[in-house]
């Protein structure tokens with residue numbers, strides 16, 4: 001049994017990972033949070049101040065934490081700094097040996113920094129982990145399928161649109177809509193993360209392939225299930241690259257504090273997904289390590305939600 005602390009385990013992805021770890025049942029789970037919490041439903045919350053690296057290290061040490069899974073919502077330089085501080089604290093803590101950096105997304109690389117701020121923060125965490133004595137990994141899983149079932153699909157995720165809005169019956173597809181993307185539900189991703197804890201050795205990147213499909217494939221399933229044609233626009237990759245996307249409606253992404261407009265952030269993510277950024281290639285995906293995890297498909301999500 002390992003003692004695993006999920007930092008940001010109060011958030012959307014964090015709660016999902018906590019639930020999967022509890023269901024897996026092999027390890028003791030703690031939640032690191034900035035707010036004091038009592039023990040709720042047998043979950044233990046550990047209040048920490050990420051700005052105080054030595055105090056955070058002492059808390060990890062006192063709780064005998066072996067592994068930290070970071071699930072911060074990467075939305076600002078301040079949150080990125082909190083993650084880097086947490087990596088430093090984990091490095092200082094004697095019993096803490098392993099760290100999962102907050103990712104659960106595409107494989108952000110240097111070339112993506114100019115397009116989306118998330119890339120800069122993913123790399124800052126990776127560099128800090130590389131420079132530590134911790135064994136670390138970044139989970140790369142493509143896009144979450146939950147969005148195509150919300151608000152009916154049971155999920156902790158906040159609303160977001162990736163090309164197809166099943167509730168509103170519209171789609172804005174990047175390019176011709178046929179670019180391959182990897183998809184998985186947040187619940188399946190979290191099952192893989194729980195099983196990752198049992199592997200004796202980690203790679204710097206832990207890939208989950210899930211389902212490979214195009215946004216056009218998702219649209220076809222959505223139209224079939226909802227029984228009518230959606231309003232569809234094919235958005236040129238040039239417009240997306242230049243920050244324009246013709247979503248008829250959209251909500252803030254959480255990344256606006258970086259000074260970018262919501263439209264340009266959504267356009268950048270769709271440019272990246274329309275040019276293969278969300279296609280996962282790996283010789284050793286977690287799917288092959290844990291073939292007993294049955295992948296929920298886009299059709300499963302959409303058919304059971306609508």
Ligand SMILES: NC(=O)c1ccc[n+]([C@@H]2O[C@H](COP(=O)([O-])OP(=O)(O)OC[C@H]3O[C@@H](n4cnc5c(N)ncnc54)[C@H](OP(=O)(O)O)[C@@H]3O)[C@@H](O)[C@H]2O)c1
Nearest residue numbers: 008010011012013033034072073074082103104105143144
């Ligand atoms: N692939 C996809 O489709 C997809 C979709 C959504 C998210 N993601 C990824 O999943 C990860 C988690 O995102 P999320 O949406 O689940 O996050 P979230 O719910 O916005 O936040 C998770 C937690 O982060 C902590 N937090 C917030 N601000 C903080 C700060 N300044 N310092 C330290 N901790 C802070 C909070 O915990 P406390 O208040 O308890 O401290 C919060 O509950 C991100 O890396 C994101 O990119 C991927």
